[in-house]
Amino acid sequence: MKQTRSLFRRFLKVHFLFIFLPPIVLIFFSTFFEFEGNHEEDLNTLNLFYFTLLLFSFIMVAFVVISWLFFLRLRKRLTRLQEIMSFSAKQHSFPKPISVQNDRMDELDQLGSSFNWMIQQLEDSRKREYEEELLRHRLIANLSHDLRTPLTILRGHATRLNKESMSLEGQHSLAEMDHTITRVGELMDDLLSYTLLTSGKFPFEPASTDIGRLVRASVAAWYPVFEEQEFQIDVDLPAEKTFYWEADPKWLTRVLDNLFQNILRHAAEGKYANIVVDLKKELIIVADRGPGMDNSFYERGAGIGLAASNYMLNKMKLKAEFTFNENGTSVAIGQN
Numbered sequence: 094m095k096q097t098r099s100l101f102r103r104f105l106k107v108h109f110l111f112i113f114l115p116p117i118v119l120i121f122f123s124t125f126f127e128f129e130g131n132h133e134e135d136l137n138t139l140n141l142f143y144f145t146l147l148l149f150s151f152i153m154v155a156f157v158v159i160s161w162l163f164f165l166r167l168r169k170r171l172t173r174l175q176e177i178m179s180f181s182a183k184q185h186s187f188p189k190p191i192s193v194q195n196d197r198m199d200e201l202d203q204l205g206s207s208f209n210w211m212i213q214q215l216e217d218s219r220k221r222e223y224e225e226e227l228l229r230h231r232l233i234a235n236l237s238h239d240l241r242t243p244l245t246i247l248r249g250h251a252t253r254l255n256k257e258s259m260s261l262e263g264q265h266s267l268a269e270m271d272h273t274i275t276r277v278g279e280l281m282d283d284l285l286s287y288t289l290l291t292s293g294k295f296p297f298e299p300a301s302t303d304i305g306r307l308v309r310a311s312v313a314a315w316y317p318v319f320e321e322q323e324f325q326i327d328v329d330l331p332a333e334k335t336f337y338w339e340a341d342p343k344w345l346t347r348v349l350d351n352l353f354q355n356i357l358r359h360a361a362e363g364k365y366a367n368i369v370v371d372l373k374k375e376l377i378i379v380a381d382r383g384p385g386m387d388n389s390f391y392e393r394g395a396g397i398g399l400a401a402s403n404y405m406l407n408k409m410k411l412k413a414e415f416t417f418n419e420n421g422t423s424v425a426i427g428q429n
Contacts, residue, residue, distance in 0.1 A: 170201050174208070188212060226292075240281055248274050283397040290401055295344075297408055302342050305335030308370050308377055311349045319366055322357060329369040336375050338428065340409040348402045349379070352424055355398065356381045363421055380423040
């Protein structure tokens with residue numbers, strides 16, 4: 094069992110010894126000198142006064158020196174602990190354990206021991222969190238892969254049934270079944286993409302990006318899809334002027350892809366899409382005339398894609414502000 098001792102108790106003990114011990118010695122010597130004075134007339138009161146003054150001065154100097162050494166050592170130990178904490182805060186990492194005297198521990202050693210125990214608990218917690226996160230990513234990846242086989246089988250049976258003669262109600266049910274199978278497959282893709290994204294599988298490569306050019310390329314890629322769905326598309330993309338963001342072009346393109354995909358999924362009844370690059374406010378605005386994401390039947394399903402988009406935007410120090418009303422949904426992407 095570790096034996097503890099009080100640092101301040103030792104300090105007080107030493108100081109009290111210097112306060113009380115010298116007067117006792119003084120009394121003893123004064124008695125001795127007085128006794129000798131009966132035999133030796135040359136020891137007078139003046140000599141005793143000087144001796145007392147010298148002894149008192151020695152006590153004061155010793156008191157100051159011992160106090161200075163004590164607090165100097167105390168400051169040194171506290172400064173070492175503070176430097177370790179400050180270094181870890183600057184490096185955004187856990188501090189290294191500090192050395193303590195396990196044979197006889199004072200208050201600072203007990204503080205250091207508690208500090209080391211806290212570091213060990215934090216490191217164990219981070220290790221468990223990392224292992225759980227790794228297990229969760231592996232489970233999601235395996236689940237996404239394993240569910241593709243039954244979905245493929247279901248789609249095959251739905252295609253076979255589509256060739257059979259059936260009532261109009263049966264055809265509607267079959268079309269809804271095929272749509273649901275497609276939706277589940279897209280959700281699994283979004284979930285897998287989000288898992289890979291948060292686990293660092295998609296590299297983040299920021300660069301000075303021409304926003305006007307990137308949005309034009311993204312709209313051009315999606316234009317045939319909107320046109321096939323008979324959407325009215327209004328675009329305001331200045332060709333001569335532009336602005337730049339320090340962002341990953343691939344990540345920002347994936348964010349726009351997610352927004353355009355959500356318009357097709359959740360705002361198809363509005364048949365309208367508006368894409369604007371606001372040069373004055375340096376914003377990318379994507380709007381539709383659907384029922385709004387908050388009123389959408391697929392709101393919960395869209396959360397995975399939006400979570401991935403928000404993760405990428407935060408990484409690029411961007412943000413997306415959503416506006417919902419009876420006229421539809423508007424998303425404005427800008428810098429933090």
